[in-house]
Each structure stands twice: as structure tokens, then as C-alpha cells.
Amino acid sequence: MKPIIAITMGDASGVGPEIIIKALQSKKVYEMARPLVIGDVKILKREVRHLGIELNLRVIEDPDDGMYQQGTVDVIDLDLVPEDLPYGQVSAKAGHAAYCFIEKAVKLALDERINGICTAPLNKEALHKGGHLYPGHTEILADLTQTEDYSMMLTATNLKVIHLTTHVGIIEAINRINPERTYKVVKLAHETLVRAGYAKPKIAVCGINPHAGENGLFGNGEEEEKLVPGIKQAQAEGIEVTGPYPADTLFYRGRKGEFDMVVACYHDQGHGPIKVLGLETGVNITVGLKKGVIRTSVDHGTAFDIAGKKRADERSLLEAIYMAVDLAPKFQ
The missing domain is CATH 3.40.718.10 (Isopropylmalate Dehydrogenase)
Structure with missing residues (x-):
């Protein structure tokens, strides 16, 4: 069976939703994996319309309910941010939601319902304003998995x-x-x-x-x-x-x-x-998480300066998905 890779939406005000929608048009992704987005379906639908892409969004409650077919994106919708959330602005709501997306993904990973986590970027200022005082994804994941010895690993060509x-x-x-x-x-x-x-x-x-x-x-x-x-x-x-x-x-x-x-x-x-x-090939990997939890990520930030301008490059997210697929069976 192809691994289920949960893709967390990151900060909804940044480029995360855009690169997710762009990446999940890829035939290769669906040949390698069963991608599952954890985020907010309203924001993803807005991005589909904004980009002018033909892509269906399907809300599910459980990873086992996914279709995992190219052309339809399966989404666990946490419904935490308003549809009119502005692009490129620090938002406490978006920061809190970004944390909750990760929290949900980690729970599914610890319950062995998914095989890996791939994260879109979050904004640290928004995260703090949302009440979650972590330096970033790495520390959140370590805390949620109760891991003491961990590190950040980056890969590029x-x-x-x-x-x-x-x-x-x-x-x-x-x-x-x-x-x-x-x-x-x-x-x-x-x-x-x-x-x-x-x-x-x-x-x-x-x-x-x-x-x-x-x-x-x-x-x-x-x-x-x-x-x-x-x-x-x-x-x-x-x-x-x-x-x-x-x-x-x-x-x-x-x-x-x-x-x-x-x-x-x-x-x-x-x-x-x-x-x-090259940011387009870089992948961030959290190493040492307990219970074999695999997490990969893009190697760039929320890029508020280009959010909503249809200019975000999805290649780093694609590389992160491929890396999660490769690592998942080796750590479980």
C-alpha cells in the first residue's frame, strides 16, 4: 500500500495553501503516495478559485475514508480560520490554526493512522500571537511526541x-x-x-x-x-x-x-x-522523533510578500513529499 502522507496547511495567510494546491496536481505524487491535507477547506477552495485550477476538494473525517485519486484532494477540515482571512498578514487565528493542524497530524501519526507528516510553513509571530510559544515546527513536534533528543536536518542537491x-x-x-x-x-x-x-x-x-x-x-x-x-x-x-x-x-x-x-x-x-x-530543492527533516514519526517540510517560510500573487514555487513541497514517502517505511 502506498503510504498516507498528511500535509499540514501551515499559516493560512502565507503561501502554504497555494503550494499545496499546485503540488497536488502532480500525477507523480499520487503514484507514490496517498496525500491527505490537514487544514481548512474554505481556504483551499479559495485558492483553487484564485489560481483558476480545476481540482475537487473532498472533506473526510478519517484517513481510511480518502479516495486518494488525482484530481480530488482529500481534506481533514478543522474549520479554524475565516474564508476572508487576508493574504500576507500576521494573524493570531492563522497562527493558532497552524498549530492545530500539526497537533492533529501528530495524533494521527502516533495512532498509526498515517505514515508520515509533511508541513507547509508557519509564521512564528502568528504562532506566538495564537498562544503557542514555540520557536517553530521542530520544537512543536518534539513536544507533542515527548521527544528529548532530536535535531533539524536539511537536505539539498x-x-x-x-x-x-x-x-x-x-x-x-x-x-x-x-x-x-x-x-x-x-x-x-x-x-x-x-x-x-x-x-x-x-x-x-x-x-x-x-x-x-x-x-x-x-x-x-x-x-x-x-x-x-x-x-x-x-x-x-x-x-x-x-x-x-x-x-x-x-x-x-x-x-x-x-x-x-x-x-x-x-x-x-x-x-x-x-x-x-536552491530553495526549490531543499527539504527540512525532523530527526529523532519518538515512535518513528516522520516529518518533512519545505525549506522556506510563509513568504507573506508574495502570498496571494500566484507566484509561489511548489517544488520544495514536492521534494518534501517525495522524501516523506522514501523515509516512512524505513522508520516504522
Whole structure:
């Protein structure tokens, strides 16, 4: 049976509804999966009309009720936002709804009613105004699945990156890095790659400082204190991990195939190289969620500046759906 992939609508004021409608015209999606949208059918219908696309929307209560046929989009309708919600504006209602879409998807995943989750983007300011004080999707998913050891992984053409820290300021990020966190993320990277089919994956860790500290010339010994002990602990367990290496060359080496995964120390260190390779191919994956919950996502935001202008590119969502389909049987 093709996996059921729940696609959450994200922030209804952003480009999420548009890219979902565009992506679910794809014959390939229906050949690979049974896509199920969790969102608001009023907003999706509005988008179908706005785009001038011929597509049926069918409300269902349960994943087993879906038709999963190209031309008809199956929707679990939570009916949480008004049809006249403005495009491109921060809305507490949209932020609350985006959280509820994820909450519903996680419940279905934990109940083994779906095989994977693929998320359209949410807006963090709207999320907070809606009463949900999370930095983003990753932390929501970790909380809802009661997962303590997790990480954000990004993939693009010939490059995979996993993060020691994500949605925190740079000073706090450095403070949070320690040998235990380094070891746990390296181990998560190794386990994820093995499940994905890599027999003996090669992992490399970025330095925190320029030139990975240059033997103490830059920084205050953060590499030796925070990274090296965790790397050695993983090596002692047979994990093929090396570093820390200068970040300014490591991503190039990773893309050339020298390493299967690069461990970034903080958000922008890892996100920058992935996004330079192209937002249209980037996929965000939450790694380590309990009970085999698979979550992939687009590697871009709500793009309020182009919401409602028919210009949103659905290719990142398509890649995220394909990635969810590929990973689902390997983690369950």
C-alpha cells in the first residue's frame, strides 16, 4: 500500500495553501503516495478559485475514508480560520490554526493512522500571537511526541546537514553546545543515515570558530571543550565521524561527496549553504522523533510578500513529499 502522507496547511495567510494546491496536481505524487491535507477547506477552495485550477476538494473525517485519486484532494477540515482571512498578514487565528493542524497530524501519526507528516510553513509571530510559544515546527513536534533528543536536518542537491542548535541567538547557541549534545547529534545523524540505506556513513563536524579555532588562535578553545569529546565518544562506538573542520570549506567537501552528512553548530551555519543550493530543492527533516514519526517540510517560510500573487514555487513541497514517502517505511 502506498503510504498516507498528511500535509499540514501551515499559516493560512502565507503561501502554504497555494503550494499545496499546485503540488497536488502532480500525477507523480499520487503514484507514490496517498496525500491527505490537514487544514481548512474554505481556504483551499479559495485558492483553487484564485489560481483558476480545476481540482475537487473532498472533506473526510478519517484517513481510511480518502479516495486518494488525482484530481480530488482529500481534506481533514478543522474549520479554524475565516474564508476572508487576508493574504500576507500576521494573524493570531492563522497562527493558532497552524498549530492545530500539526497537533492533529501528530495524533494521527502516533495512532498509526498515517505514515508520515509533511508541513507547509508557519509564521512564528502568528504562532506566538495564537498562544503557542514555540520557536517553530521542530520544537512543536518534539513536544507533542515527548521527544528529548532530536535535531533539524536539511537536505539539498548532494548535501545533508544536521544541527547542534537551531532557533536560538548565536551566543545562546554556543552556550548550549556541549560534548553530550555533540555526541547525541552525531549518533542521530549516523542512525538516520543507516536507516536510509547508508552502510557506513561518513559524518563531519563543523568548527564553531573561524578555521575551527586554528589550534587556539581564534576563540577560547570551544572546539576542544565542546566538540572534540563528543566526537571521540562517537568514534569509540564505531561511528565514522571526524572533525571539527573549518566550516568555510566543509560544506564544499560534503557536496563533493567526501562526507554523507555535515554537522552544523548553529542555525545560519547550516542553513546558509543549503539555501544557496536552491530553495526549490531543499527539504527540512525532523530527526529523532519518538515512535518513528516522520516529518518533512519545505525549506522556506510563509513568504507573506508574495502570498496571494500566484507566484509561489511548489517544488520544495514536492521534494518534501517525495522524501516523506522514501523515509516512512524505513522508520516504522
